[in-house]
Amino acid sequence: xxxxxKILLFGFGRxxxxxxxxxxxxxxxVLIASFNKEELKIAAKNGFKDLYIVDIEDDAQLTDLILDHxxxxxxxxxxxxxxxxxxxxxxxxxxxxxxVIAICESKETERKLKLAGADKVIDTMVAAANRLYYIxxxxxxxxxxxxxxxxxxxxxxxxxxxxxxSFLDGKNIKDIAFSKKYKIIVIGLVDKELGNKFIFITRGxxxxxxxGDVLVVVGKKEDIKNFKKLLGAMV
Amino acid sequence: xxxxxxxxxxxxxLDNSLRYQRVKRFFKNLLENDDYPxxxxxxxxxxFLILSSVVIIIEEVKTPISKWLYYYDVYFVTxxxxxxYLLRLWVYNDVHKIIIxxxxxxxxxxxxxxxxxxxxxxxxxKLEYIFSPLAIIDLLAILPSYRELRILRIFVLFRVFKLxxxxxxxxxxxxxxxxxxxxLFTLLMLVxxxxxxxxxxxxxxxxxxxxxxxxxxxxxxxxxxxxxTVGYGDIAPVTHEGRTITMIIILVGVxxxxxxxxxxxxxxxxxxxxxxENRIVHMAKKLDNYYVICGFTHMAQLLxxxxxxxxxxxxxxxxxxxxxxxxxxxxxxxxxxxATQANAFRHINxxxxxxxxxxxxxxxxxxxxxxxxxxxxKECFVISNxxxxxxxxxxxxxxxxxxxSPYITAGFFAAKIIDEPxxxxxxxxxxIARKNALCEQVEVIKGSFLEGKQIKDIDFDRxxxxxxxxxxxxxxxxxxxxxxxxxxxxxxxxxxxVGDILIVMGYSVxxxxxxxxxxxxxxxxxxxx
Numbered sequence: 001x002x003x004x005x006k007i008l009l010f011g012f013g014r015x016x017x018x019x020x021x022x023x024x025x026x027x028x029x030v031l032i033a034s035f036n037k038e039e040l041k042i043a044a045k046n047g048f049k050d051l052y053i054v055d056i057e058d059d060a061q062l063t064d065l066i067l068d069h070x071x072x073x074x075x076x077x078x079x080x081x082x083x084x085x086x087x088x089x090x091x092x093x094x095x096x097x098x099x100v101i102a103i104c105e106s107k108e109t110e111r112k113l114k115l116a117g118a119d120k121v122i123d124t125m126v127a128a129a130n131r132l133y134y135i136x137x138x139x140x141x142x143x144x145x146x147x148x149x150x151x152x153x154x155x156x157x158x159x160x161x162x163x164x165x166s167f168l169d170g171k172n173i174k175d176i177a178f179s180k181k182y183k184i185i186v187i188g189l190v191d192k193e194l195g196n197k198f199i200f201i202t203r204g205x206x207x208x209x210x211x212g213d214v215l216v217v218v219g220k221k222e223d224i225k226n227f228k229k230l231l232g233a234m235v
Numbered sequence: 236x237x238x239x240x241x242x243x244x245x246x247x248x249l250d251n252s253l254r255y256q257r258v259k260r261f262f263k264n265l266l267e268n269d270d271y272p273x274x275x276x277x278x279x280x281x282x283f284l285i286l287s288s289v290v291i292i293i294e295e296v297k298t299p300i301s302k303w304l305y306y307y308d309v310y311f312v313t314x315x316x317x318x319x320y321l322l323r324l325w326v327y328n329d330v331h332k333i334i335i336x337x338x339x340x341x342x343x344x345x346x347x348x349x350x351x352x353x354x355x356x357x358x359x360x361k362l363e364y365i366f367s368p369l370a371i372i373d374l375l376a377i378l379p380s381y382r383e384l385r386i387l388r389i390f391v392l393f394r395v396f397k398l399x400x401x402x403x404x405x406x407x408x409x410x411x412x413x414x415x416x417x418x419l420f421t422l423l424m425l426v427x428x429x430x431x432x433x434x435x436x437x438x439x440x441x442x443x444x445x446x447x448x449x450x451x452x453x454x455x456x457x458x459x460x461x462x463x464t465v466g467y468g469d470i471a472p473v474t475h476e477g478r479t480i481t482m483i484i485i486l487v488g489v490x491x492x493x494x495x496x497x498x499x500x501x502x503x504x505x506x507x508x509x510x511x512e513n514r515i516v517h518m519a520k521k522l523d524n525y526y527v528i529c530g531f532t533h534m535a536q537l538l539x540x541x542x543x544x545x546x547x548x549x550x551x552x553x554x555x556x557x558x559x560x561x562x563x564x565x566x567x568x569x570x571x572x573x574a575t576q577a578n579a580f581r582h583i584n585x586x587x588x589x590x591x592x593x594x595x596x597x598x599x600x601x602x603x604x605x606x607x608x609x610x611x612x613k614e615c616f617v618i619s620n621x622x623x624x625x626x627x628x629x630x631x632x633x634x635x636x637x638x639x640s641p642y643i644t645a646g647f648f649a650a651k652i653i654d655e656p657x658x659x660x661x662x663x664x665x666x667i668a669r670k671n672a673l674c675e676q677v678e679v680i681k682g683s684f685l686e687g688k689q690i691k692d693i694d695f696d697r698x699x700x701x702x703x704x705x706x707x708x709x710x711x712x713x714x715x716x717x718x719x720x721x722x723x724x725x726x727x728x729x730x731x732x733v734g735d736i737l738i739v740m741g742y743s744v745x746x747x748x749x750x751x752x753x754x755x756x757x758x759x760x761x762x763x764x
Contacts, residue, residue: 005653007760014622018646026650054314073653103649106533119578120652129537130666132618132639136526136590137547140676140706140736147721148703149647149662155723157651157658174696185701185724187661198657198664200672202741204699218703219724 004028005072007067010056010087012039015103015124020048028171031069061224077119078104081109085116092117147189148218156185157218164211166231167186173207182227184219238349246334249724263326266319270520278401281319285376285394288312292394315379323373327364330357358455372396407510415502422495426462429491431577434458434486440476447471462488512570513552516582519568520550523587529604530595531558534620534641538594539567539668552579575603577610585612592618593635598626600631609634665740673747674703677737682760683753685737700741707735 005153006029009020016032020043023030031050032043040051046162050069054061065071074091076084084102091100101120104110134142148155162168168176179187188200189205198216207213217224242590242638249255264271286407291308333356341348364370375393399405412419414642438454448454457470462484472478519525525548528535535551539562542549551562551569562569572579574593585608593604601619608617619635621627622642630638651661678683685693695702704723721727731737739746 001256013341014642015645018642019649022646022650035555069591088524101652103645122645122652123651124641125534125537127648127666128639128641129534130541131644132538133541135637138676141738143702143706144721148723157662159655159658179724183724185703190657198661202699202745214657216661
């Protein structure tokens, strides 16, 4: 099954709270660190157990935290953007390869975070602002997106890597009736032959699927699970 | 006494007559209400009359004009002007209300009805109008038609002045100057004083020596020409005394000119914001189906960008002047108002507003804004940003129809990005409509080729689209905005009915093509029927 990560989440403000809950839903191991005792108290109330008080300016303390717990990802999710930038720089100087994800609220901070070396930067407002657009202009689409992403927990998005020797390997994508046979919808894929970019299926290219390509699918949890099983079984 | 009785009866008759009220209101709107849709056409008509009559009068100076043009000018144009003048006099106030007021007062105080006082009051009110500057201009503009007196032709100028009434820009200009009344008056006094002193002294010194200065009038003329720094030179001082005075008043003149310039410039810079705001409000009034965004926060900026790309109109309200400046620089319509105050919405016609969005950073402000909007309109769709999870309920109570929280969406995206970066990128692309990949709704229209079909009969592949799902309208709930049933990845056998909405994904071109086919097929069907 999917590999579970150990994630160190900094802060427990408004964003971090939501992030932590979503991460926990996916059964990741979440450790929460903050310099603010109040925040950690709230985290404790929400049922999180691994809480650490840290001074974010103390490099030794941070290093220990990472090494002691085998952290695989660092999440900088303070509500205060400056702290996120500072933390990102600190971690990138301490551990070059450790993936750092940071949130920001403005274009300017996004640029700075990328300069600081963050692997992933999430502009928190982009999604909300665009959702707002759908709500007022295309309510049915908004409803559908809401349903798929948030409300209906049984519908999920997932990336599926095509294993070597599986029944998909070497097939053309249009020859397989994903939605009829497996009840899942393929949104698009990363075709390694065409580079590392995500391409929407609606582009109309009849991709030849090879091992290593990544399909992005959406469907019922059960159906996706079955599909993956099928894919794995044939190897 | 019988006359008094007659007056009172007439007043009550008018007060009770709906027809009279309606007619009067119509003319009042036509003449005075800038928001009245037909006033514009009336204004254009009047501007045309004025311009044509001015052209005729100018033409007449040198060449005799045709009989018809003469009749047009004398009878038609002047006739319209007279009628307009009388109408304006009529709608200026309600005479019958004065009579009724006096009548009721006299009943209440048990004293006889005072006809004299009523008549005096009526005349006073009407005279008030007659002596207002614009009314005087109107009256004088009627005069040039009387051809026998050539001097009256000068009043053609007043026809030009009459244009003021019909042009907003020029009225703005005068309003700006009026705000500096005191300063301009001071300046005028100063100029008058200087002209008086210098004119008299040049007259005293040079009347004997200078052949050009014969009267006091010449002296004043010279003084004005000199202090205004125009200096024609047709009259020039010849004596030493006269030249000394000239030197002094030239210096004074330079000072006065710069004083005048600075007054006018400062008046404009002070009023500039107000004028600009007025213009923006005016532009917003002309919009139909637009959004009002309260608070130009980061989220609002992103939304505004999206709206602009989709060519959707919106108006931004923010109480920070710097932020408004920024929005205006982006080319958006923005006004600087506090959206929590009733004042901010006084110019907004909520019938043409699609939705109001309260997107400030604090829940308290958002709640105030929601309440404020609700006090104006019960139906208007209101969306609010919620910072704190606890505020959702309060916002609902305050009247928000939909609540959006950036924290929840951001939390979702942030958590998923670790495992499924590609999928998240894809969703984001769809949401932002980057790379032209769109999620779109397509309604099953009556008579279109979609109606009654099963999902398997529609070849979405051919259209290069993906069907994500369909939204089924539920009859009883269809009135409420967000009450549909979403069916994800529907069965092959699912039949489409009129009113269902297909949620499809694809490139903008494919979607546009599909939509036009759907609409086209329904039109064809209609033609056949």
